Amino acid sequence: MASTTPDASQNQESTKNSIIFRSVKTLAESPELTSVPSSYTYATNPDDELVTDPDDDDPIPVIDYSLLFTGTPDQRAKTIHDLGRACEEWGFFMVINHSVPKSLMEKMVDQVFAFFNLKEEDKQEYAGNKNVTDPIRYGTSFNASMDRVKFWRDFIKIIVHPEFHSPDKPPAFRDTCEEYCRKTRELGRELLKGISESLGLEADYIDRTMNLDHGLQIIAANLYSPCPQPDLAMGMPPHSDHGLLNLLIQNGVCGLQVLHNKKWINVSSAPNRFLVLVSDHLEILSNGKYKSVVHRAVVSNKATRISLATVIAPSLDTVVEPASELTDNQTNPAAYVGMKHKDYMELQRTNHLYGKSVLNQVKI
Ligand SMILES: O=C(O)CCC(=O)C(=O)O
Numbered sequence: 426m427a428s429t430t431p432d433a434s435q436n437q438e439s440t441k442n443s444i445i446f447r448s449v450k451t452l453a454e455s456p457e458l459t460s461v462p463s464s465y466t467y468a469t470n471p472d473d474e475l476v477t478d479p480d481d482d483d484p485i486p487v488i489d490y491s492l493l494f495t496g497t498p499d500q501r502a503k504t505i506h507d508l509g510r511a512c513e514e515w516g517f518f519m520v521i522n523h524s525v526p527k528s529l530m531e532k533m534v535d536q537v538f539a540f541f542n543l544k545e546e547d548k549q550e551y552a553g554n555k556n557v558t559d560p561i562r563y564g565t566s567f568n569a570s571m572d573r574v575k576f577w578r579d580f581i582k583i584i585v586h587p588e589f590h591s592p593d594k595p596p597a598f599r600d601t602c603e604e605y606c607r608k609t610r611e612l613g614r615e616l617l618k619g620i621s622e623s624l625g626l627e628a629d630y631i632d633r634t635m636n637l638d639h640g641l642q643i644i645a646a647n648l649y650s651p652c653p654q655p656d657l658a659m660g661m662p663p664h665s666d667h668g669l670l671n672l673l674i675q676n677g678v679c680g681l682q683v684l685h686n687k688k689w690i691n692v693s694s695a696p697n698r699f700l701v702l703v704s705d706h707l708e709i710l711s712n713g714k715y716k717s718v719v720h721r722a723v724v725s726n727k728a729t730r731i732s733l734a735t736v737i738a739p740s741l742d743t744v745v746e747p748a749s750e751l752t753d754n755q756t757n758p759a760a761y762v763g764m765k766h767k768d769y770m771e772l773q774r775t776n777h778l779y780g781k782s783v784l785n786q787v788k789i
């Protein structure tokens with residue numbers, strides 16, 4: 426795979442007082458870099474420091490997707506029950522035996538790599554877009570103009586449904602991405618049918634009420650370049666995602682940690698698995714029964730990490746509120762106010778990314 430050589434004049438912008446790198450990649454590749462610049466120095470909250478691998482007695486839930494279709498009635502019922510428990514207790518699970526070919530997953534990760542390896546000026550074509558509904562947004566950190574501390578991450582976010590968009594380069598990106606997005610949309614919608622049933626709702630309840638025929642699907646590809654002092658920088662700070670589910674894959678380099686029972690759990694994954702994160706709108710719809718998972722991405726000094734998140738979300742105009750079937754005024758009143766998905770996304774974009782700070786704003 427071709428790699429770009431940093432070119433100081435092309436990849437840096439000078440302001441009155443400092444030089445700003447346009448991407449962490451160009452910063453990480455600059456020969457003079459030996460330590461993390463102060464603008465990236467992230468102070469971890471000491472309360473957050475308990476980091477561990479999963480406990481054998483409480484393993485990360487694994488869902489065998491094929492049993493939803495080809496299992497015996499008992500196996501199917503158990504899988505739906507397991508899905509519900511995973512959403513309730515972890516807000517996170519891994520999916521095996523799913524419908525997305527391994528070769529397509531690998532091809533997509535390769536294309537993401539190839540995109541980040543384009544010349545910076547080619548990627549900058551998509552930079553500067555600010556609105557959550559801009560079809561393609563390339564950038565660095567989270568919201569670089571607002572972040573108090575910058576995150577060690579470059580990203581591209583692409584809206585792929587209800588309308589499909591794609592960068593024109595690299596040449597094979599569009600076709601690979603279109604197929605990958607179709608397959609992951611199908612996977613996400615089927616998982617949501619099982620999740621609907623686990624809540625005691627009709628299988629198509631979430632699909633119908635969240636208007637998934639016109640649902641928003643976004644892919645967010647993240648590049649975490651090697652960092653000279655990984656303990657001092659953060660790839661993505663603790664946060665939960667908007668949307669219903671986030672289907673995540675990575676390039677074989679670990680870095681994702683999920684918060685479970687007040688501990689940060691390192692997630693390692695086999696190449697053919699999807700890491701599925703319950704996201705804020707599923708928590709709202711289930712009136713808090715299912716919890717969106719707080720997660721973060723740490724960085725390494727050895728390898729470049731790629732992660733590719735596929736967000737399956739309600740249509741932009743859907744007002745998401747707790748399902749009336751799951752609430753009653755006396756014993757289980759609605760715990761969240763309804764909000765249009767589009768407004769929620771805007772709220773997330775204009776807030777500092779920390780924990781569940783956005784979700785807390787719609788909590789009653
Ligand atoms: O890189 C990761 O594993 C996490 C990425 C993430 O949290 C996101 O894109 O929302």
Ligand SMILES: [Fe+2]
Binds near residue numbers: 664665666720
């Ligand atoms: Fe996330």
